[in-house]
Amino acid sequence: MYNLQRVIKTQDTKNIPVQNKYNSPDGWEMEYLTFPGLTKTGCVRHLFTTRTGGTSSGIFESLNLSFTRGDDRDCVLQNYDRVAEVLGVTRDRIVCSDQTHTTNIRIVTKEDAGKGIDRQRDYADIDGLVTNEKGLALATFYADCVPLYFVDPVREVIGLAHSGWRGTVAGMGKRWWSGCMRHLAVIRQISMRRSDHPSVRNAMRSAVMWQKNFKKHLQG
Numbered sequence: 001m002y003n004l005q006r007v008i009k010t011q012d013t014k015n016i017p018v019q020n021k022y023n024s025p026d027g028w029e030m031e032y033l034t035f036p037g038l039t040k041t042g043c044v045r046h047l048f049t050t051r052t053g054g055t056s057s058g059i060f061e062s063l064n065l066s067f068t069r070g071d072d073r074d075c076v077l078q079n080y081d082r083v084a085e086v087l088g089v090t091r092d093r094i095v096c097s098d099q100t101h102t103t104n105i106r107i108v109t110k111e112d113a114g115k116g117i118d119r120q121r122d123y124a125d126i127d128g129l130v131t132n133e134k135g136l137a138l139a140t141f142y143a144d145c146v147p148l149y150f151v152d153p154v155r156e157v158i159g160l161a162h163s164g165w166r167g168t169v170a171g172m173g174k175r176w177w178s179g180c181m182r183h184l185a186v187i188r189q190i191s192m193r194r195s196d197h198p199s200v201r202n203a204m205r206s207a208v209m210w211q212k213n214f215k216k217h218l219q220g
Contacts, residue, residue: 017048022086029053030063030086041153045087048147054079065141080117089137092118096139098126101166103175105159109133127167128176130159148173 017033024030030053038046054063055078060071063079077091084091095108096116105128106112113136115121128148129138132155140147140160146168150159163172 020047022053024082024085028082030082032086035149038149038151041151043153043156044151044158046149047083047086049083053082055082065139077117084137087137089135093135094137094139095129095131096121097129097141097160097162098124099141099162100125100127101162101164102127103167103170103172104128105130105161105176107131108136108138110136112136127163128159128161128172130157130176132157148176150176 016036018036018039020032020034022030022032031050032047032053033050034047038044049063049065051061051063054061054075056062056064056071056075060069060075063082064071064076065079065083067073067076080091080094084094092114094114094117095112097106098116098121102125104126106123106126108129108131110133113119115123116139127140129140130150131138134156138158138160140162142162145162145164148159148161148163150161151157159176161167161172161176
């Protein structure tokens, strides 16, 4: 496993992503990362995958989650099965983005379950996802872009956003929040008091540190 304490030079250790290892009853292992602030809420399961723990081989070794790079589709599906197992859901409950460096956000409902994996997406150019549907898992994808994790533990709303340099310049984080405030009824009720959003702040700070200091490890 990567030693994040050596990679990320900061005294703000409470916001460093935590390394985890899942040991499956079937004998495989998966290393993944979590944000302490989101874990502390107690209302959401989350993870950021690494390259380990999958079934793909060769240049895709091993936890490849892309269907568009030439990997064997069955291997990719098995990889999603493993991620779903770690999250405590099934593959058909995952909803994937369709990232093209936009600031477009989709309100995810139960009708979207499985889209991007077992079902064809009927949407395009979506870099942000939000839902208040329990039992759904949102999936976005990153190389060296910033992953934004959003959680409101009071209203039990979750979201993800992919923010590359284009999205960052265009204000993806602000657009995600204001857009969801307009379009999702449950989020319109969220108080905007600073004390209501520690998890959002913690995850975003961790993401920025990650982008600056962890790029070579995500690539290697």
